[in-house]
Amino acid sequence: MDRSSTPADPERARQLAAADLAAAIERAAGDLAIAEEPAGFVAALDAGAPRGDAAPGAAARP
Amino acid sequence: MTAETLAGVAARIRRRECSPVEAVEACLARIARLNPRLHAVLRVDADQALRTARVREAEVEAGRLRGPLHGVPLAHKDLFAGPGQPASCGTAIPEYFRAERNATAPARLEAAGAITLGRLNMSELALGPFGDNAHHGDVETPWRAGHGAGGSSSGSGAAVAAGLVYGALGTDTGGSIRLPAACCGVVGLKPTYGRVSRAGAMPLSWSLDHVGPLARTVRDAALLLGAMAGPDPADPTASPRAVPDYVAALDGGVAGLRIGVPDRYYWEGLDDGVTAAARRATEVLRELGAVLLECPLPDPEPLNDLANLIARCESAAVHARLVREQPHALQPVVRARLEVGFQPSAHDYLQATRLRARATRTFVADVFATVDLLVAPTTPEPAPALAVVTAGAPGDVIRRIGRFSRLTRPWNVLGLPVLSLPCGFVPDGRPVGLQLVGRPFDEATILRAGHAYEQAAGWWRRRPPLDDAAGRR
Numbered sequence: 001m002d003r004s005s006t007p008a009d010p011e012r013a014r015q016l017a018a019a020d021l022a023a024a025i026e027r028a029a030g031d032l033a034i035a036e037e038p039a040g041f042v043a044a045l046d047a048g049a050p051r052g053d054a055a056p057g058a059a060a061r062p
Numbered sequence: 063m064t065a066e067t068l069a070g071v072a073a074r075i076r077r078r079e080c081s082p083v084e085a086v087e088a089c090l091a092r093i094a095r096l097n098p099r100l101h102a103v104l105r106v107d108a109d110q111a112l113r114t115a116r117v118r119e120a121e122v123e124a125g126r127l128r129g130p131l132h133g134v135p136l137a138h139k140d141l142f143a144g145p146g147q148p149a150s151c152g153t154a155i156p157e158y159f160r161a162e163r164n165a166t167a168p169a170r171l172e173a174a175g176a177i178t179l180g181r182l183n184m185s186e187l188a189l190g191p192f193g194d195n196a197h198h199g200d201v202e203t204p205w206r207a208g209h210g211a212g213g214s215s216s217g218s219g220a221a222v223a224a225g226l227v228y229g230a231l232g233t234d235t236g237g238s239i240r241l242p243a244a245c246c247g248v249v250g251l252k253p254t255y256g257r258v259s260r261a262g263a264m265p266l267s268w269s270l271d272h273v274g275p276l277a278r279t280v281r282d283a284a285l286l287l288g289a290m291a292g293p294d295p296a297d298p299t300a301s302p303r304a305v306p307d308y309v310a311a312l313d314g315g316v317a318g319l320r321i322g323v324p325d326r327y328y329w330e331g332l333d334d335g336v337t338a339a340a341r342r343a344t345e346v347l348r349e350l351g352a353v354l355l356e357c358p359l360p361d362p363e364p365l366n367d368l369a370n371l372i373a374r375c376e377s378a379a380v381h382a383r384l385v386r387e388q389p390h391a392l393q394p395v396v397r398a399r400l401e402v403g404f405q406p407s408a409h410d411y412l413q414a415t416r417l418r419a420r421a422t423r424t425f426v427a428d429v430f431a432t433v434d435l436l437v438a439p440t441t442p443e444p445a446p447a448l449a450v451v452t453a454g455a456p457g458d459v460i461r462r463i464g465r466f467s468r469l470t471r472p473w474n475v476l477g478l479p480v481l482s483l484p485c486g487f488v489p490d491g492r493p494v495g496l497q498l499v500g501r502p503f504d505e506a507t508i509l510r511a512g513h514a515y516e517q518a519a520g521w522w523r524r525r526p527p528l529d530d531a532a533g534r535r
Contacts, residue, residue, distance in 0.1 A: 025410050
């Protein structure tokens, strides 16, 4: 189906948009590790932060 | 007086060269003169602001300063709420969003001495990158009539650029701080996910939303970030990490800093003026001593798919009642974008959040092993003509929305800190924005690099043509 143009029926357009997104996600998820969990996002940010919390002059909020 | 920076006016207040009352009165006068054109400010509480200013003035005279923002007038996007202070969130419903406690970020700025003047216009429900709002008026960039301020923190960008206030808060789910910063020629900072509390801010997509400052200079943004960042019991997603002294770290320069220049996606399909300004900015960084490295990145399109699916699902969940009970109260494009979020399955959403975790881990480990930060344009084109980008059926507008925000959205999925700052102008006078992307929680490095570039390039000294005969309408 050609999805480069918007169908006249809004409900059909919504279904197509959602189906496109779902298909893209499903393709990408094909090789996800079993242990991969959403909480890994915050863990990845913490792991990638500069060591020692911050540059010289760092101070905790009182 | 309103042409000063936030840091400048704060220093003059500390030295008693001007008073908080004078600062507030100057902003109120400018709002009265310019807001009918810009539509940046939704509501001003002049009496309250002047009462607070008189208290701050007495405190200065007594030698009691509350913090680095003492006496400085600010205003914020109309999605921060508190007891008795509901927010419209850009909808036609004045009391759409209520909160039982004061929103943390603006409260912390006030605790640092700031004076809140009022509430700023925004795209409806923070869903729109151009600056249009059918309920409260389209927000124009102060640089060129008929062109949008960018969204969704449209009023924040325009108010800061026009000198209506010295700084403002915005929120960023797919670019909503950085897009108005670019379109309005000011600085905008989307901090790391978790760096600034979201408590009391209307959620659009809770796992992609970020609260951050818009200001005239990088130093001003650093001051605002330092005053509001940090843990917050009211927001469990706020990080417990200590808050660095961002201002103290500004003057380190960029000598030896490894700056990655992404290939392809971030430089393809851009307006020629945007390309020229952003390329020239990278050369300035090189001349300042940074080491520029070509930096191939993972394909950003899958990140945009994740952003779209997560944002649509979460925003439809948050605003389901409004969409189902009062659909006709919403602008057609906003309604259409929200309704898409009712369609995906729980399986799709959960897979997207798992993919996001993997994408963030691999991106941070792979990319930041070789560079300290990344540089890329903020928008593919300067502030767009509102009549053009808002024309047509919702599907047409939604495609334009996707194109205009394609350079900002990937960074929300990854949760990384991103600074947008002016890097030049296209020939007709519209500003161009540049993004600096840092490691998680390393706002200090992108602020330092941004400050070095800003001082060398000097774009921050330019003011929009609002005060001359040609600009006044």
